[in-house]
Amino acid sequence: MNRVFNFSPGPSALPEAVLARARDELLDWHSSGMSVMEMSHRSKAYVALAEQAEADLRELMAIPAHYRVLFLQGGASGQFAAIPMNLLRGKQRAVYLDTGLWSDKAIAEARHYADVQVAASSRAAHYTTIPERADWDIDPQAAYFHYTSNETIGGVQFQTIPTVGDLPLVSDMSSDILSRPLDVSRFGLIYAGAQKNMGPSGITVVIVRDDLIGQALPVTPGVLDYRKQADNGSMLNTPPTFNWYLLGLVLEWLKGQGGLAAMETLNRTKADRLYSAIDASGFYDNPVDVRYRSLMNVPFRLPRQELEQPFLDAARKAGLVNLEGHRSVGGLRASLYNAMPLAGVEALVDFMGEFARTHG
Numbered sequence: 001m002n003r004v005f006n007f008s009p010g011p012s013a014l015p016e017a018v019l020a021r022a023r024d025e026l027l028d029w030h031s032s033g034m035s036v037m038e039m040s041h042r043s044k045a046y047v048a049l050a051e052q053a054e055a056d057l058r059e060l061m062a063i064p065a066h067y068r069v070l071f072l073q074g075g076a077s078g079q080f081a082a083i084p085m086n087l088l089r090g091k092q093r094a095v096y097l098d099t100g101l102w103s104d105k106a107i108a109e110a111r112h113y114a115d116v117q118v119a120a121s122s123r124a125a126h127y128t129t130i131p132e133r134a135d136w137d138i139d140p141q142a143a144y145f146h147y148t149s150n151e152t153i154g155g156v157q158f159q160t161i162p163t164v165g166d167l168p169l170v171s172d173m174s175s176d177i178l179s180r181p182l183d184v185s186r187f188g189l190i191y192a193g194a195q196k197n198m199g200p201s202g203i204t205v206v207i208v209r210d211d212l213i214g215q216a217l218p219v220t221p222g223v224l225d226y227r228k229q230a231d232n233g234s235m236l237n238t239p240p241t242f243n244w245y246l247l248g249l250v251l252e253w254l255k256g257q258g259g260l261a262a263m264e265t266l267n268r269t270k271a272d273r274l275y276s277a278i279d280a281s282g283f284y285d286n287p288v289d290v291r292y293r294s295l296m297n298v299p300f301r302l303p304r305q306e307l308e309q310p311f312l313d314a315a316r317k318a319g320l321v322n323l324e325g326h327r328s329v330g331g332l333r334a335s336l337y338n339a340m341p342l343a344g345v346e347a348l349v350d351f352m353g354e355f356a357r358t359h360g
């Protein structure tokens with residue numbers, strides 16, 4: 001077996017210890033004589049497993065008791081629709097900040113249900129920065145304010161939680177949840193598809209303040225209705241049982257690593273190492289406003305586009321894979337989620353130094 005350093009933006013690398021544990025338990029989970037995949041989601045054993053995952057997430061993120069934690073399907077993209085359906089609560093207007101391709105998609109989906117006010121947009125700056133707070137236009141009567149905590153494609157990340165008056169703050173944290181400690185009490189709702197930093201694809205976490213749910217639009221599908229899912233332990237229908245189990249193993253692993261404070265320290269070290277190498281190289285370039293550089297996704301360019309394929313080919317030979325940029329923006333991108341060890345970033349930095357020396 002020869003595992004590579006996988007810099008994929010998502011689905012992305014999982015901790016090797018988690019995969020090994022899943023392998024060891026695959027045929028006979030906890031002496032049940034069957035795989036988790038084969039168990040009823042209504043069985044006592046499975047419900048205990050599911051509840052443990054929720055308890056571990058609550059502990060890791062210090063989620064206050066008046067927040068509900070939901071495990072849903074449909075990805076973060078499903079939530080782009082579910083959020084207006086559930087949170088408009090009799091209002092028409094919702095405010096969205098546009099900082100990249102993911103906020104753009106959230107806005108496009110929300111427009112089917114809501115009168116969307118775009119508070120500000122960094123589109124004209126090619127999504128390499130976050131609009132200055134003083135320039136945001138926010139209707140104080142709107143139902144909620146939505147922003148994307150980390151733009152996975154552009155590599156732009158909020159380094160502090162924005163203030164938006166009394167509007168419930170809603171955040172897409174698909175690509176940076178669990179990467180650092182967070183004051184959950186500042187939010188109305190946090191959501192994330194699992195496949196970047198929490199587990200495999202197919203399961204989506206929603207953390208929502210209790211008083212915001214229960215007023216979904218009548219057309220809301222039951223499986224996307226937060227109140228119905230909360231009242232049924234996220235088991236209104238069959239949940240993605242195996243994905244939920246794997247997510248639970250990742251949470252247990254995170255606790256063993258020292259939790260989110262330890263993760264933040266490691267993630268900062270990894271990102272600093274890579275950005276410093278890029279900045280010092282005179283060869284590679286990262287276009288993002290230094291104030292908002294993402295700790296999770298680091299896009300970079302070579303001095304000439306025709307060097308990209310040779311770079312990717314040579315990287316692959318060195319065991320460094322999935323470094324191509326998103327198809328919409330090109331270039332290269334290294335994703336450094338929790339499961340990427342420092343050794344992977346060091347190997348990448350060494351490789352980049354060598355490539356610059358031989359192609360500069």
Ligand SMILES: *Cc1c(COP(=O)(O)O)cnc(C)c1O
Binds near residue numbers: 075150152172193
């Ligand atoms: C990947 C991603 C999404 C889309 O997630 P799906 O689960 O594929 O719907 C949405 N927002 C952000 C920030 C992402 O990184």
